[in-house]
Amino acid sequence: MNDRHFDALATRFAEKIYGGAKGAIRLAVLQADLAECLPERPLRILDIGAGLGHMALWLAERGHHLTLAEPAAPMLDGARERFAAASQPATFIQAPWQDLLGELTEPYDLVLCHAVLEWLAEPEAILPVLHQLTRSDGLLSLAFYNRDALVYRNLLKGHFRKMRRNTLAGEKQSLTPQKPVDPRELRTWLEGLWQVEAESGVRVFHDYMPTEFQARAELIDLLEMELAHRRHPAFAGLGRYLHWICRPL
Numbered sequence: 252m253n254d255r256h257f258d259a260l261a262t263r264f265a266e267k268i269y270g271g272a273k274g275a276i277r278l279a280v281l282q283a284d285l286a287e288c289l290p291e292r293p294l295r296i297l298d299i300g301a302g303l304g305h306m307a308l309w310l311a312e313r314g315h316h317l318t319l320a321e322p323a324a325p326m327l328d329g330a331r332e333r334f335a336a337a338s339q340p341a342t343f344i345q346a347p348w349q350d351l352l353g354e355l356t357e358p359y360d361l362v363l364c365h366a367v368l369e370w371l372a373e374p375e376a377i378l379p380v381l382h383q384l385t386r387s388d389g390l391l392s393l394a395f396y397n398r399d400a401l402v403y404r405n406l407l408k409g410h411f412r413k414m415r416r417n418t419l420a421g422e423k424q425s426l427t428p429q430k431p432v433d434p435r436e437l438r439t440w441l442e443g444l445w446q447v448e449a450e451s452g453v454r455v456f457h458d459y460m461p462t463e464f465q466a467r468a469e470l471i472d473l474l475e476m477e478l479a480h481r482r483h484p485a486f487a488g489l490g491r492y493l494h495w496i497c498r499p500l
């Protein structure tokens with residue numbers, strides 16, 4: 252298995268993930284979490300697997316200095332266009348995370364790694380590299396596709412054969428990730444490197460709503476309710492993605 256660079260998935264990703272409520276909820280939760288913990292001063296920020304640059308642009312518009320690293324040219328081109336349209340400067344690097352230590356020398360105040368782990372062949376290998384790329388007083392914003400939520404969705408849909416065969420990962424060219432992340436396993440990978448300071452669920456109820464209620468709901472209400480319940484002890488762990496703010500040990 253190789254890392255899945257999004258060369259052929261860029262358009263589908265833009266439409267399916269950021270074309271509707273799913274992307275809006277994702278951005279709202281990540282932004283609310285970051286707004287709580289970022290200092291007021293301008294920061295040097297590295298976004299690894301930056302994709303189309305949605306989060307990076309939001310941070311650039313708040314006065315931070317952004318470096319976007321992304322191996323897939325169509326994704327990085329999309330990010331460049333998004334920054335140009337907003338007249339925001341940034342540094343763009345076409346590279347996978349495996350090449351970054353060779354290219355970047357000074358560690359960053361904040362490193363973003365959003366929805367990348369689940370596309371990697373060896374997700375645990377990136378964590379020490381993220382640590383080296385983050386200042387000792389900096390932060391890591393780690394968002395990942397939650398295997399628990401995938402299991403729960405399959406149970407709700409009655410996909411028991413799939414469950415018994417343990418065939419939950421996405422197929423080639425699917426937007427279901429090839430390696431959904433088990434949060435308990437991830438915690439063991441973080442040991443000795445990262446301390447988790449804040450945890451939220453992304454889409455803790457939206458994706459489980461019956462479609463007729465989903466279609467009828469106003470986005471503004473969905474955002475308010477998702478934000479209000481993102482840290483609820485019973486629901487946070489059901490988020491389709493989990494967002495962990497981590498501090499280096």
Ligand SMILES: C[S@@+](CC[C@H](N)C(=O)[O-])C[C@H]1O[C@@H](n2cnc3c(N)ncnc32)[C@H](O)[C@@H]1O
Pocket residue numbers: 254255256257258299300301302303304305306320321322323326346347348349364365366367370371
């Ligand atoms: C689901 S997208 C997430 C994009 C963006 N971070 C976001 O949250 O919108 C996953 C991204 O990871 C990138 N990726 C895959 N393998 C990678 C690697 N080895 N190093 C860095 N990025 C990688 C893909 O090309 C893709 O753009």
